[in-house]
Amino acid sequence: MRTAICELFDIEYPVIQGGMAWLGTAELVSAVSEGGGLGLIGAGNAPPSWVREQIRLTRERTDKPFGVNIMLMSPFVEEIIEVVLGEGVAIVSTGGGNPGVYIPRLKQAGIKVMPVVSSVALAKRLERAGADAIVAEGMESGGHIGETTTMVLVPQVVDGVDVPVVAAGGIGDGRGLAAALSLGAQGVQVGTRFVCAAECIAHAKFKQKIIEARDRATMVTGYTTGHPVRCLENKMTRQFMAMEKGGASVAELERFGDGKLELGVIEGDMENGSLMAGQIAGLVKEIKPAAAIIREIVAEAELVIAKLNFFVLNPCSF
Numbered sequence: 001m002r003t004a005i006c007e008l009f010d011i012e013y014p015v016i017q018g019g020m021a022w023l024g025t026a027e028l029v030s031a032v033s034e035g036g037g038l039g040l041i042g043a044g045n046a047p048p049s050w051v052r053e054q055i056r057l058t059r060e061r062t063d064k065p066f067g068v069n070i071m072l073m074s075p076f077v078e079e080i081i082e083v084v085l086g087e088g089v090a091i092v093s094t095g096g097g098n099p100g101v102y103i104p105r106l107k108q109a110g111i112k113v114m115p116v117v118s119s120v121a122l123a124k125r126l127e128r129a130g131a132d133a134i135v136a137e138g139m140e141s142g143g144h145i146g147e148t149t150t151m152v153l154v155p156q157v158v159d160g161v162d163v164p165v166v167a168a169g170g171i172g173d174g175r176g177l178a179a180a181l182s183l184g185a186q187g188v189q190v191g192t193r194f195v196c197a198a199e200c201i202a203h204a205k206f207k208q209k210i211i212e213a214r215d216r217a218t219m220v221t222g223y224t225t226g227h228p229v230r231c232l233e234n235k236m237t238r239q240f241m242a243m244e245k246g247g248a249s250v251a252e253l254e255r256f257g258d259g260k261l262e263l264g265v266i267e268g269d270m271e272n273g274s275l276m277a278g279q280i281a282g283l284v285k286e287i288k289p290a291a292a293i294i295r296e297i298v299a300e301a302e303l304v305i306a307k308l309n310f311f312v313l314n315p316c317s318f
Helices: 004-009 026-034 048-061 077-086 103-108 120-129 150-160 174-182 204-212 235-245 250-257 260-265 279-283 290-313
Strands: 015-017 039-042 066-071 091-095 112-117 134-137 165-168 187-190 218-221 229-232
Touching (some): 015 039, 026 039, 026 048, 048 077, 077 103, 103 112, 112 120, 120 134, 120 150, 150 165, 174 290, 187 290, 229 235, 235 250
Parallel strands (some): 066 091, 091 112, 112 134
Antiparallel strands (some): 218 229
């Protein structure tokens, strides 16, 4: 299964690992890339020294293509841009804002740029700025979200731009990949499913929490801050929601949320930590190596596509 995304990034399969803060480390990134997908180091709010270290550790583990996801709300965004330029990173994805001001420098250095967007307008703007591909991410995803679902957003972004589009949000198996391709996307970005990759450094309790999750296990907080976030529901999210309803200021909410992601996904506090995960968590049932996850997604997608072809040729089979 090769698409335009495979050609663009020189990868075997059109499966991209989401740039997950704290979890997109060399261990997972290299495993995804070795498995034929595209691994992304999740810079999050990490300092530039950490990002540089992860780039070098990833290169020690794989000679396959990988990239860095830059969170534009990070206080270190300028420094991290310098790190990826200095380290000769080949691929950069961005999230949490408009990277237009940075694209010319990245492109001048020969870096392929793939922003994550939640609207057609931003997708068009970033294509004009020089983006090589666009990730259209629906609100089903974990972490920071927009307002439009994947099923609605992806075909509109596909129609609005000429560069390859990657679908994200609510995708965790081959059926999701097949659906994304049918909507016109050239690949998928997967986050929550890779949390339960064997190589992911997420705390075992967090992985188990995802495995036990059901279809309505997540909730969204932070609408009043302008940066809504989807997480598994727990004591922390309920407290955050209560503070929002009680009229807490943005500053108060930000202070309350400070450090909560590390507390949850790394330290394993399932009640007081932030457990960023998408609605697809309800489909995740086991821990597997990243390469096995990729092979499973692609094989299932091929089977689904074959079945659909059979139904087209044999309509009475319905």
